[in-house]
Amino acid sequence: MPEQPFDLLAQVEPFSRLDAGTRAAIAERFELIHIPRGEMLVRQGEFSDRLYIVVTGRFAVMRGDAKPLAVIAAGQPVGEIAFFAGGPRTANVRAERDSVVLALSRSEFEGLAARLPDLWPSVTSTLAKRLADTTAGRCSSGFVAPKTLALCRAGQRRLHPKFIDDFKRNNSGVSRTLFLDSRSAKSHSDLCGTDVPRQAFHFNDLEKQYDQVVYICDEEPTDWTQKALRQADQVLLIADARAAATSHRCAPNALEELTASLHEPANVRLVLLQAGYAPVVKGTHRWLDPRPFVGQHHHVALGRDADLQRLMRFVNGKALGVVASGGGAFTAAHIGMFQALQEAGYEFDCYGGTSGGAAMAAAFACAVDAEFIDRHTHVMFVERKAMGRWNWPRYSLLDHTVFDACLAELYPAPDVADIWVPYFSAATNLTRNKLEVLRRGPLWKVIRASAAIPALFPPVFKDGEMLVDGCLIDNVPLRPMRELKDGPNVILDLKVPDLGPYKTDTSKLPSRAGLLSKMLMPGTSPSPDAPGPQAVLLSSLLRERRDVSRELRSGDLLLSFPVPEDASVLDWSKHRELRWAAYDFARARLTGLNI
Numbered sequence: 001m002p003e004q005p006f007d008l009l010a011q012v013e014p015f016s017r018l019d020a021g022t023r024a025a026i027a028e029r030f031e032l033i034h035i036p037r038g039e040m041l042v043r044q045g046e047f048s049d050r051l052y053i054v055v056t057g058r059f060a061v062m063r064g065d066a067k068p069l070a071v072i073a074a075g076q077p078v079g080e081i082a083f084f085a086g087g088p089r090t091a092n093v094r095a096e097r098d099s100v101v102l103a104l105s106r107s108e109f110e111g112l113a114a115r116l117p118d119l120w121p122s123v124t125s126t127l128a129k130r131l132a133d134t135t136a137g138r139c140s141s142g143f144v145a146p147k148t149l150a151l152c153r154a155g156q157r158r159l160h161p162k163f164i165d166d167f168k169r170n171n172s173g174v175s176r177t178l179f180l181d182s183r184s185a186k187s188h189s190d191l192c193g194t195d196v197p198r199q200a201f202h203f204n205d206l207e208k209q210y211d212q213v214v215y216i217c218d219e220e221p222t223d224w225t226q227k228a229l230r231q232a233d234q235v236l237l238i239a240d241a242r243a244a245a246t247s248h249r250c251a252p253n254a255l256e257e258l259t260a261s262l263h264e265p266a267n268v269r270l271v272l273l274q275a276g277y278a279p280v281v282k283g284t285h286r287w288l289d290p291r292p293f294v295g296q297h298h299h300v301a302l303g304r305d306a307d308l309q310r311l312m313r314f315v316n317g318k319a320l321g322v323v324a325s326g327g328g329a330f331t332a333a334h335i336g337m338f339q340a341l342q343e344a345g346y347e348f349d350c351y352g353g354t355s356g357g358a359a360m361a362a363a364f365a366c367a368v369d370a371e372f373i374d375r376h377t378h379v380m381f382v383e384r385k386a387m388g389r390w391n392w393p394r395y396s397l398l399d400h401t402v403f404d405a406c407l408a409e410l411y412p413a414p415d416v417a418d419i420w421v422p423y424f425s426a427a428t429n430l431t432r433n434k435l436e437v438l439r440r441g442p443l444w445k446v447i448r449a450s451a452a453i454p455a456l457f458p459p460v461f462k463d464g465e466m467l468v469d470g471c472l473i474d475n476v477p478l479r480p481m482r483e484l485k486d487g488p489n490v491i492l493d494l495k496v497p498d499l500g501p502y503k504t505d506t507s508k509l510p511s512r513a514g515l516l517s518k519m520l521m522p523g524t525s526p527s528p529d530a531p532g533p534q535a536v537l538l539s540s541l542l543r544e545r546r547d548v549s550r551e552l553r554s555g556d557l558l559l560s561f562p563v564p565e566d567a568s569v570l571d572w573s574k575h576r577e578l579r580w581a582a583y584d585f586a587r588a589r590l591t592g593l594n595i
Contacts (some may be wrong), residue, residue: 048082056204057099146233154237175211245283260293317486326355332575336583358425381572425450426470488555
């Protein structure tokens with residue numbers, strides 16, 4: 001038995017509390033097993049007849065096909081609760097790279113327990129602590145920064161050498177990073193041999209020496225490239241998008257097909273190299289449509305360090321997002337809060353929002369300044385009355401055509417994917433009764449779907465399904481942002497004022513004939529003081545609120561602007577007052593904060 005297993009047991013509960021002689025006796029009973037990338041080590045529901053300890057590699061813990069709940073790395077046990085406590089496996093555990101584990105059968109353990117009196121007390125103590133941590137929510141789960149990356153060319157052009165140089169330069173001063181290609185790997189003889197377990201041990205040793213290891217793939221699917229892709233936690237597919245996008249140039253190559261066979265989309269990022277920065281580019285769909293195996297894409301201008309730094313924040317789970325809530329005319333406050341955040345030095349890596357918040361977030365994602373947004377908000381809602389045109393109520397109470405035309409003028413991007421930084425809007429899918437997170441399609445229509453207030457505006461129909469305002473399900477789409485990326489978030493919310501008192505007697509409200517008479521004879525008695533259907537509907541949608549502060553994590557910042565009581569959810573004429581009041585509020589909140 002190699003020395004590593006014995007050394008490893010000293011670092012693993014429930015064996016760390018035992019003396020060296022007892023650990024040595026246990027180590028002799030373990031079996032060394034190689035688990036190739038992608039294979040299941042244990043399956044949910046199976047009888048737990050073996051205990052495993054990870055020697056090298058990494059495993060993902062999942063329930064069904066959902067997003068991984070946790071990551072198990074070298075030195076950690078697998079399935080110890082079910083093994084020691086009895087019962088079936090509670091989750092699937094899949095190898096995320098070529099790995100080596102130690103396995104101990106139940107019969108071997110029972111034989112050891114009969115001979116070693118200190119074993120069971122140590123086990124029970126460990127189980128009690130682990131179960132207590134689980135109950136308290138302290139078990140390790142969620143995001144784990146990747147230790148290994150693979151850089152691989154995408155499309156039909158070679159991997160651009162300047163990108164590699166820029167990538168190395170931007171990582172050299174941040175962490176201890178080792179870059180390996182097929183040439184430099186030859187200095188590590190174990191990496192170039194055919195003994196897979198020995199390779200796994202050597203890869204593991206390299207990870208212990210460095211904060212991150214970056215494998216640079218060959219131009220073709222060589223043996224080295226296959227090793228690099230099998231060992232990588234994440235793969236960056238690098239495509240040269242500087243020339244016109246054609247079907248041939250954008251077609252996936254053999255390296256990408258190999259990547260798709262080894263990796264889940266969540267572990268694959270497409271990096272599109274652009275000639276220079278632009279808030280909105282063209283032709284991104286030609287790269288994304290033939291690549292369903294890509295989880296996320298990033299635009300990077302060659303030689304622009306800010307883009308590479310943003311990319312690595314996404315990779316390392318440190319990307320800063322901003323989420324803007326819905327709220328009708330109240331969302332003009334987001335203009336002021338965004339402005340204050342920018343002046344304070346906040347640079348966002350990802351934008352998202354619901355309804356009016358989706359529109360404001362999209363404008364800032366497209367690098368439009370606050371003055372432009374303020375001016376066009378006035379034109380759209382005050383001068384052109386985009387939400388003040390009553391319609392014959394066949395499809396909606398309001399005429400949507402001016403609203404749609406204004407959105408198309410202000411947000412001309414043909415696809416959300418063309419925006420330089422990631423963006424999404426949140427809509428309600430009434431067909432499926434679920435939240436619809438929109439990341440593709442014409443930008444104006446994605447915003448329109450998120451802001452399609454039921455009955456006031458017609459729904460947006462997408463693939464035969466009916467989409468309306470996202471505030472019905474999630475007015476503050478923090479969860480979708482966290483599903484898109486890891487890292488801190490700034491949440492822009494609105495404290496909506498309580499409705500004022502209405503002393504109107506419902507029975508005194510006029511009939512249809514009475515209303516018509518008042519319209520034709522202005523000198524008659526005034527109409528009762530009661531809100532119209534627009535105000536009732538919007539106010540009803542904004543009543544269903546949750547306490548977002550309970551969902552905050554370390555590094556998050558919540559700006560919840562108290563909307564003045566004299567403001568109206570439909571009155572866009574006060575958008576400038578709301579903007580500047582929210583600006584002052586945010587500046588006061590941000591004073592003294594470290595960004």
